[in-house]
Amino acid sequence: MELEEIMTVWKQMSHQLEKQEKLTKEIILQMTQQRYSTIFSKVFTIESMAAIISYVIAFVLIFNLYKLDTWYLMTCGILTLVALFTLPLLVLRSLGRIRDFDIGNRNYKETLIEYIKLKKKLLLLQQFISYTSFVLMFTSLAAISKIISGKDFFLMEKAGWLYALIVIVLVFLFFFVRWGYKGYLKITASAEKVLLELEEGEET
Template identity: 45%
Template sequence: MELEEMQILWTRMSSQLEEQKELTNKLIMEMTQQKFRNRFNKLTIIETSGAVVCFIIAIVILLNIAKMNTWYLMACSIFTILLLIVLPILTLRAIKGMRTMDVTRRSYKETLQEFTRKRKNMLLIQRVGVMISVFMMWVSLPVFSMIMNNKDFFAQEHDPWLWVFIAVVTMGVILFARYGYRGYKKVTSSAENVLRDLKDH
């Protein structure tokens, strides 16, 4: 084989190897993108279901708004409705922001910066949600008392055991909210690990 033929063959092989490398890198990036999105699938399903429940409760309160015959019951109703609508929307938007992140278009550093910013936003919403969920439970008590019993919660005497029950439920809400927050941290840490695999590509 002459030198010129060897050079042509070598050039062709180098070109094929380069194409193969680019194809492999593209496949790795696409797989990473899919793995990254999959990390948020369970959260999306859970939060979408939760949002539907919240919207149904908000509609129930809205349909019974005429029963709220004092300014404080009306204020509690409006506040509860707003929270039941706004919090799920903010949460779903934060999750969507994560899921739709394109990890293939930017550099590793830019992708990690965007992820860090979005993760902070998502976890902040969850922290606020933990605090507000307890407050919302207390605010919604008089609303549902009026809807279900047609009685003003503030204008009646209550059995001491009711306060014990409310305290237990409050603790349950706090523990459940904290559990949910830890779940978010776990999911975002797992997604970050997926992104760190991009460092070598």
């Protein structure tokens, strides 16, 4: 085989190897994107169901808003409505952005920086909701109590068991929001691990 033929065959092989390497990287990137998105898909479904429940409660509250016959009960009702309508939307919007984040649209460093921004926004939102849930518990309790029983929660005589129940609910709520926030920390850490694996694949 002459030198020119050898060079031609070598170029063809190099070109085929480059195409194969490019195709392999694209496949790895697609698989990584799928793994990454799947991490957030389950929690997005759960939050969507929670949003539906929130909207149902909100509409029930709207139709009974007229029963809140004092300014402070009306304030509790309106605050509860605002929370029930806006918080689920904010969570789904933030989750949707981080779930649908295109990891192959930029280089690795830019991808990681953008992901960290989205992660911080999501975790900050969860912290805000954690604190807000304690306030929402009292506003919703006052509004629902008036709608169901017709009694003003702030003026009615409260038995000892009711105080005990409120304490139990507060303790449960504390551990629940703590568990939920830890879950978000775990999920975002898993997604970040997937991105770090992508960097290792590029280095090899």
